Amino acid sequence: MTGLVRRFGGIAGMLAVVLFFAINVPDTFLTLRNWLNISQQISMLAVVAACMTVVMVMGDFDLSVGSMASLSGVVAATLFTQDWSIPAALSAALAVGLLGGLINGVMVSLVGILPFVATLATLTIYSGAAFLISDGRTIFGRDIPAAFGDFARGGPVIGMAGERALVLPNLTLVALAVVALIWLVLEQTTYGRRLYAIGGNSEAARLAGVPVTWLRLSAFLFTGVGAAVAGLMYASRVASANPTQGDALMLTAIAAVFLGMTLTRDGQPGVLATLAGVVVLGVLDNGLTQMRVDSYVREVLVGAIILAAVGFSALGRRGVLGRRP
């Protein structure tokens, strides 16, 4: 019984959140339109959090993802102002993400700086670069090609609700593609298994012949590029770019991975669990807004719920809530 609580307590908690809003916001919360809406709102966070999972399975962090997201948006927007085509500007922004990830990987894996310290330093560097490139300004209006801003507003029409079309947002599709890719990499390849092995015991993995240094370095490429993708999605959504707009993604992404970890059997990060964590955070924002809960109370509540979920999970694992495993 207690084993069941441990195994499914997190899922039950998440369903309870959904049920709570279904009861309190009866007319709109469980509609398809609202869930499509939520899927679009969490798409950027889903991309960053899925990529964050890749480094967190090794027990590492990447604190620079938020400022990298800001930087990639600013890079693309600045290139737009210099009449670069959309594909060229986006490629350049993604290349910046790759480079940023590479720097993080080299610092953590080759140089051997703690991820917390290394990525805290690059957080500052990427953020400073975003300010430098944009001159601290928001780039918007005619500088941004209409097609770039329209991407985030569009998507295939999947049906009608009353007289209004139901659209499956493009951003949702991008997020689903990224999550699927990360799932394949982590769950279905030797590469992914080895990352988990490093997280379990990096020394044992090394002795077993796993090239720990290179794998660890390469994992940071995922967070770098993932952050750049999310930054571009954000820039498309607001049809503009400023040097701080992605910053909030970092802490929320880490919170989502931790929330997800409460769902897995062994308490390890997993990309689908992370996605569930992202959904819960998105649902909380959406539901509490519709319930007219004050913005600041909303923030306190979201933090408290994360603490409660992770706290219960930790107590469960230590056997306080049941048999010692």
Add this chain to the structure above:
Amino acid sequence: MTARTIFTAGALAALVAGGAAAQEVAVITPYLAQPGTQFYVDGFTAAAENFGWTVNVIDTAGDVGAVISRIEDVTIQGVDAIVINVDPAQIGAGLATAADAGIPVVGMDAGSDPLVAANVTSNGYAMAAETAVYVADRIGGAGNVVMFTFDPFPPVQARGVIADAIFGNFPDIEVLDRITPDVSDGGIADSRAQMEAVLAANPEPGSIAAVWAAWDQPALGALQAIEAAGRGGEGIVITGIDANPQARDAIAQGGNFEASVAQDFVGIGSVTAETVKRLLDGEELRQKVIYVPTELITAANVGAD
């Protein structure tokens, strides 16, 4: 539609509104932590209370993308109107969602956009006219005037145009220099340096009658330069625009900095509420920009509020 059917529809609407639950308006801003925004919201909620509305004030703490998300949320929730206090150019996706659902969006000093039913703000042309005319009157329509303008920023450029026109209308007023200060450091330091150069080039007492600045920072910089040069006693008249706290202090001291113009933030909030009311009552707004009067601040009224 005849006048009679309009009347009937209006009466029906009033009946429905009276009988149904309170109307609900969402106010969404990333900038609630900024003092000006709080005044807007105070003015809005006070007026909304009189109308009996339920008001949901949502602050996204600087996150413009989240403004779009929250607009989508309250659109799904089915609010009666949405008020925004953010550049509409950056939240087009949210405005499109609200428009699609037929929910009116009103800007509270937000900016103009085809999807914003009306934007309530201060009239920059009128603000510039207030101080330019003050300068012209104070110097008796004659003398050399130094202008500080900033044409790259459209709202400030508009102020400069008006001052040009007013000074041009006085044959004995000569614009000595039209300076565009470097604003990367906030605008005070470079304005001071530029003013020092003008003072050095015009050493004769009385050779500069006034300094007209398109916003407060250059006016404060010019004041520093004039005082540092020991020429505070020449009666050079300085005016700014915005009436920020530093400018109010300078005006209250009774020195060269004589006047600035204050926006009525609380008034913008309450007029926004009235504008929402007109939309909810079914009125078709002809004016897409609604101006709230501003107030000339001088030593006579600087302590009044």
